[in-house]
Amino acid sequence: MTEAQDTVRLWLVPDQRSGRAPAELLAVLDPGERLRAEAYRSAVDRRRFxxxxxxxxxxxxxxxGVGPEEIRWRRGPHGKPELAGRCTGVEVNLSHSDAVAMVALSASRRVGVDVQRVLPRLDxxxxxxxxxxxEEARFVRAAADPDARADRFxxxxxxxxxxxxxxGGRLTQGLRIPLHDSSTGSGSHPDDDWSRGYRVTDVPAPRGYRAAVALSGxxxxxxxxxxxxxxxRSGQPADPTRARTRNT
Structure with missing residues (x-):
């Protein structure tokens, strides 16, 4: 397999706790994103967004090889943001939960990433x-204590x-697909056969969070x-000199 086609790159984006969001970062957002940011009542939530x-x-x-402000988005059938205009050629996805966000980038395969904060008070x-x-409900219920049940969930x-x-489908459709024992969907229901065409794996996340990434194929x-x-102040993040890698 080639690195370009079969490597998904993930970036952990932690909350930098620096007060307001840097003006330089706010400036690269499009008008719709800035409106969404301004709608947050909490300065913390606004900064994280x-x-x-x-x-x-x-x-x-x-x-x-473009400016951050040149990126354009369109919405898929169920609201998934996709690259539009001239800045295309890769697959990208974003997830954020509380103080942690993750960005996933793939050269050719459709990609989805999700990060979830573990909520011990959740039933x-x-x-x-x-x-x-x-079977997955039983797996969650069988955990030894509320913290373990929240982690499994x-x-x-x-x-x-x-x-x-x-x-790019509906969450209600995906929740019924068993993913406890398999890295791909089982297609146990006729409407879920699409799930056979994807591969899912857990990925490292900060303490108190769980994360996973999925690729088509x-x-x-x-x-x-x-x-x-x-x-x-340059507007360009510095990539790490060495990135941790793992095979799945």
Whole structure:
């Protein structure tokens, strides 16, 4: 397999806790993104939104050789953002949960990424019974304590949402696809046969979070892990000199 076609690159985007979002990052967002940022009542939530969405633009800008503000988006049938205009040629996806965001980039395969904060106060058993197939609900319920149940629930939810985001479908459709024992969907329901054409794997996440990435196609791929932070006033993030990699 070739590195360009079979490596998905992931960037962890942590909250930098620097007060307001840097004006330089806000400036690279499009008008719609700025309106969405301004709609947040919390300055913390606003900063995290700006960091995550500017990170996508800066990462793509470096890859495509354009300015971050030149990136354009369109919405897929179920609302998934996709590259539009002249700045195309790669597949990208963003997820953010509380203080953590992740960006996934693939050269050719449709990609979805999801990060979930583990919520110990969540009634994970009830949520699993409501949304997951019976065998996965039993798996969540069988955990030893509420923290473990919340962890299992977050792990499965991240896998399912990553799969749905790669496909571009509805979350309600993906939640019923069993992903406990298999890295690809089982297609156990006739309407879920599309899930056979994807591969899903867990990826490292900060303490208290679970994350997963999904790619179209069932061939193995490598995951290269990076960390993105706002480094200076240039508008271009510095890629790590060495990225951790893992095979799946």
């Amino acid at each position: 700006v960091l995550a969405h500017a990170a996508v633009r800066c990462i793509l800008a470096r890859r495509l 994970a058993t009830a949520m699993a019974e409501r949304y997951f197939p019976p 977050a792990r499965l939810w991240a896998r399912k949402e990553a799969l749905v985001k790669a496909h 069932t061939g193995a791929f490598r995951v290269a892990l990076h960390r993105w932070t706002w480094p200076d």
